[in-house]
Amino acid sequence: xxxxxxxxxxxxxxxxxxxxxxxxxxxxxxxxxxxxxxxxxxxxxxxxxxxxxxxxxxxxxxxxxxxxxxxxxxxxxxxxxxxxxxxxxxxxxxxxxxxxxxxxxxxxxxxxxxxxxxxxxxxxxxxxxxxxxxxxxxxxxxxxxxxxxxxxxxxxxxxxxxxxxxxxxxxxxxxxxxxxxxxxxxxxxxxxxxxxxxxxxxxxxxxxxxxxxxxxxxxxxxxxxxxxxxxxxxxxxxxxxxxxxxxxxxxxxxxxxxxxxxxxxxxxxxxxxxxxxxxxxxxxxxxxxxxxxxxxxxxxxxxxxxxxxxxxxxxxxxxxxxxxxxxxxxxxxxxxxxxxxxxxxxxxxxxxxxxxxxxxxxxxxxxxxxxxxxxxxxxxxxxxxxxxxxxxxxxxxxxxxxxxxxxxxxxxxxxxxxxxxxxxxxxxxxxxxxxxxxxxxxxxxxxxxxxxxxxxxxxxxxxxxxxxxxxxxxxxxxxxxxxxxxxxxxxxxxxxxxxxxxxxxxxxxxxxxxxxxxxxxxxxxxxxxxxxxxxxxxxxxxxxxxxxxxxxxxxxxxxxxxxxxxxxxxxxxxxxxxxxxxxxxxxxxxxxxxxxxxxxxxxxxxxxxxxxxxxxxxxxxxxxxxxxxxxxxxxxxxxxxxxxxxxxxxxxxxxxxxxxxxxxxxxxxxxxxxxxxxxxxxxxxxxxxxxxxx
Numbered sequence: 001x002x003x004x005x006x007x008x009x010x011x012x013x014x015x016x017x018x019x020x021x022x023x024x025x026x027x028x029x030x031x032x033x034x035x036x037x038x039x040x041x042x043x044x045x046x047x048x049x050x051x052x053x054x055x056x057x058x059x060x061x062x063x064x065x066x067x068x069x070x071x072x073x074x075x076x077x078x079x080x081x082x083x084x085x086x087x088x089x090x091x092x093x094x095x096x097x098x099x100x101x102x103x104x105x106x107x108x109x110x111x112x113x114x115x116x117x118x119x120x121x122x123x124x125x126x127x128x129x130x131x132x133x134x135x136x137x138x139x140x141x142x143x144x145x146x147x148x149x150x151x152x153x154x155x156x157x158x159x160x161x162x163x164x165x166x167x168x169x170x171x172x173x174x175x176x177x178x179x180x181x182x183x184x185x186x187x188x189x190x191x192x193x194x195x196x197x198x199x200x201x202x203x204x205x206x207x208x209x210x211x212x213x214x215x216x217x218x219x220x221x222x223x224x225x226x227x228x229x230x231x232x233x234x235x236x237x238x239x240x241x242x243x244x245x246x247x248x249x250x251x252x253x254x255x256x257x258x259x260x261x262x263x264x265x266x267x268x269x270x271x272x273x274x275x276x277x278x279x280x281x282x283x284x285x286x287x288x289x290x291x292x293x294x295x296x297x298x299x300x301x302x303x304x305x306x307x308x309x310x311x312x313x314x315x316x317x318x319x320x321x322x323x324x325x326x327x328x329x330x331x332x333x334x335x336x337x338x339x340x341x342x343x344x345x346x347x348x349x350x351x352x353x354x355x356x357x358x359x360x361x362x363x364x365x366x367x368x369x370x371x372x373x374x375x376x377x378x379x380x381x382x383x384x385x386x387x388x389x390x391x392x393x394x395x396x397x398x399x400x401x402x403x404x405x406x407x408x409x410x411x412x413x414x415x416x417x418x419x420x421x422x423x424x425x426x427x428x429x430x431x432x433x434x435x436x437x438x439x440x441x442x443x444x445x446x447x448x449x450x451x452x453x454x455x456x457x458x459x460x461x462x463x464x465x466x467x468x469x470x471x472x473x474x475x476x477x478x479x480x481x482x483x484x485x486x487x488x489x490x491x492x493x494x495x496x497x498x499x500x501x502x503x504x505x506x507x508x509x510x511x512x513x514x515x516x517x518x519x520x521x522x523x524x525x526x527x528x529x530x531x532x533x534x535x536x537x538x539x540x541x542x543x544x545x546x547x548x549x550x551x552x553x554x555x556x557x558x559x560x561x562x563x564x565x566x567x568x569x570x571x572x573x574x575x576x577x578x579x580x581x582x583x584x585x586x587x588x589x590x591x592x593x594x595x596x597x598x599x600x601x602x603x604x605x606x607x608x609x610x611x612x613x614x615x616x617x618x619x620x621x622x623x624x625x626x627x628x629x630x631x632x633x634x635x636x637x638x639x640x641x642x643x644x645x646x647x648x649x650x651x652x653x654x655x656x657x658x659x660x661x662x663x664x665x666x667x668x669x670x671x672x673x674x675x676x677x678x679x680x681x682x683x684x685x686x687x688x689x690x691x692x693x694x
Contacts, residue, residue: 010034011147017068018060020096020103027325030093033105034058034148034155036118037087038067038164040174043080047334049073052080056089056105062160066317069104070094072113079136081115085167088116088128088152092142098282099322112139121156128152183293184335187267188222190296192305198291199324199335200267201343203260205285206276214276217258218289218307219266221342226305227264259286261346269294269307271321278321288336292320430478430544431661433591437688439666441476446543447553449475449667449684470671470682480662481593482554483540487600489586492537492564493572498530533572535564539593539686544662557667558685567592567689591691594660602656665689 010016014032015025025031035056043052055067070091074080083089093110096103107113113135120131127149165173185196200218207215260266269291271279283289291309299306312318324336453471456463486492537559543552559567568588575582586597668687671680 009151011145011151016060017056017058020068020105021061023103025096027096027098028328029096030110031096032090032092033094034088034090034152035068036156036159036161036164037083037085037089039170040083042174043077045077046073049075050077050080054083054089057159057164059155059159063163069099069102071097071099071104071106073107079138081113081133081135081139083115083133084118085170086118086156086161086164087133088118088121088131088156090114090116090144090148090152097325097328102319112141114139114144116152116156118156121153123157124154125150126153128156186222187220187227187265188224190224190267190305192226192297194296196294196296198294198307199333199339200289200291201339202283202285202287202289203266204258206271206279206283208276208280212273212276214271214279215268216271216279216283217260217266217268218291219260220339221261221265221346223263223265224267224305225264227267228304229264230258230260230262230266257285261350267305267307268299269309271309272311274311274317274319275309275321278319282323283321288324288326288339290322290324292322294320431591431663433692434663435690435692436664436666439474439476441474441666443476443478443545443664445545445553446477446479446541446555447550449477449669450553450555469680471669472671473669474687475667475669477541477665477667478544478662479541479665480544480660481539481596482542482658482660483600484593484596485538485540485556489589489597490575490582492535492585493533493575494536495531495533495574498532533574534561535559535568535572536561537564541665541667555667555684558683560685563686563689567686567691569690588691592660592663594658595656596658596660599656599658663689 011034014034017033017035019025020031020033033056035058037054038057039055041053043050045051050073052072054070054072056070057064057067061067070089072080081089090113091105092112093108094105095108095111097106098104099106115133115135116128116131117133118131121128122130127146129144129146129149131152132144183195183197185198187198187200190196190198198218198220200220202216203219204217209215291307293309293312295308295310296305297308298304309320312320324333326332326340452467454465455468456465458464538556539559540554540556542554561572565571568585570581570584570588573581575585590597666687666689667684669682669684672683673679674681
């Protein structure tokens with residue numbers, strides 16, 4: 001074995017650094033490598049991790065003086081091993097990346113690092129085991145074999161260190177890196193005659209000149225008064241020439257297209273070689289990139305600030321332009337995340353402006369002269385009537401503002417507080433395979449939960465009791481499932497397009513789903529569009545502890561993606577294609593609702609006939625069996641429909657009756673906007689329920 005290691009054979013499962021530089025492994029691929037440390041940067045704290053960078057060399061790249069960079073991120077400072085000049089490092093499951101135009105490595109939560117102290121490594125055929133430095137418990141696995149110990153000894157003494165920096169240069173570089181000032185800045189803060197590091201989005205594609213120079217426009221969605229004021233020719237990115245699509249002109253070429261935000265938020269940047277080459281290879285319109293050592297100065301017209309990225313005279317091959325991989329959420333820079341949030345806010349504002357413009361145009365076209373005339377024909381009010389009308393409007397507006405601002409706080413109700421059930425353990429009589437989060441809220445009934453809430457507010461010297469549209473409140477109920485929507489279980493999961501905003505916390509809607517109108521519509525059958533699946537369904541719950549002699553109350557509750565994952569312990573998927581996931585879901589939901597699916601299937605023909613009869617009546621709303629949105633809980637029609645469904649579920653037919661065990665269920669109430677100004681609708685949602693595995 002020793003003779004084989006002297007010949008330079010790598011241990012099984014390891015790769016040479018040259019293969020990585022030659023791009024034989026695509027970015028994101030996990031590899032195992034062994035190398036000698038020839039350069040290091042001082043350890044520093046990022047927003048959430050500790051980071052350092054090492055440069056590695058092996059026999060395949062010993063003719064190069066730079067080696068291959070290894071970027072190490074660890075949650076604690078003590079998790080990063082101590083090293084010295086030319087120590088040998090063994091890396092398992094380190095990720096290949098392309099950064100700054102060069103191939104390099106980056107650690108992840110699976111990476112393990114073991115270091116051999118160079119001064120203690122014996123000559124072959126000795127084993128380098130004696131030179132192993134202490135490691136953290138995380139790095140103990142996998143255990144290093146004797147084959148690796150013998151290889152390290154042979155590798156270290158065979159490596160040609162002629163091109164490697166001297167030990168003095170190694171130490172000096174480490175000291176200098178500790179004194180490097182962070183030059184990162186937002187565009188809103190840059191000033192002339194200074195150098196900055198930027199994280200920006202390409203809002204106009206690079207233009208390349210014959211003298212190897214590239215010019216592009218970038219933005220980080222912050223505003224600087226010293227920038228050129230960009231006024232877009234059109235607001236809709238999908239229409240290159242006209243917001244309303246009146247023209248039939250061909251779209252502008254990509255090289256001439258702008259996606260810059262409106263205002264003084266875009267900076268012109270000029271790059272020379274080798275940076276322009278990196279732009280040509282890795283950067284396109286819409287890419288998020290990092291720019292290092294950008295000189296800010298006034299342009300040739302001495303009016304606006306511009307950026308310039310020139311060749312580094314000390315390191316002529318260093319590239320100061322590098323694209324970001326938005327798919328690598330685990331290692332995404334927090335500053336990039338903040339920039340994506342600003343872009344998301346700008347895109348939402350842009351869509352709102354486009355919508356308002358189109359709405360205004362439609363409203364203008366529909367306005368008729370008769371409506372204007374009707375207003376003119378109204379009798380004029382005298383001074384006393386106008387004063388009385390103004391006082392009434394002010395009082396109404398003040399009351400409305402007080403109600404809306406106070407709505408999120410759970411107020412007292414007009415009726416008596418809901419009666420708490422006796423201190424019996426009702427869960428023992430219920431379904432023991434369904435568990436819920438511990439709560440200090442007392443058990444209540446659905447009937448009490450549905451009672452309107454009132455709030456006492458003061459207007460001038462008067463105290464007025466006003467009904468509020470909703471309250472933010474949690475309840476604990478004892479219920480059973482009597483219906484579900486959509487009626488087809490394959491529709492319990494819906495898809496959305498994957499966007500660069502998908503992991504931002506504020507990209508979710510108020511009902512807990514991350515679907516919006518643009519993401520959830522269109523492109524379902526387009527194989528080039530990446531889509532993610534989320535749970536989105538509703539359950540009709542019936543009170544299992546109604547008051548004596550009264551019919552049980554019922555309420556629709558929403559189950560969003562998070563609640564669905566908690567309930568089923570499954571990730572959503574295309575249930576029409578993934579049969580295994582559909583069968584698992586059916587088995588799990590059978591525990592929750594018993595034979596409800598069988599009851600609905602047996603009564604399907606009867607329901608269909610009933611729906612056809614209802615739809616044939618004048619003014620009928622039609623069937624809503626396939627809806628994926630929550631019904632209007634405060635609608636009288638919806639209350640009657642929910643009550644009717646529950647009665648049908650409990651007495652469907654003489655052949656099949658609904659058999660399901662009740663369970664303890666936490667429910668939360670909150671409000672969502674209806675789309676009308678200052679109008680809210682209350683919504684109930686399941687919160688913290690899990691079906692135990694069989």
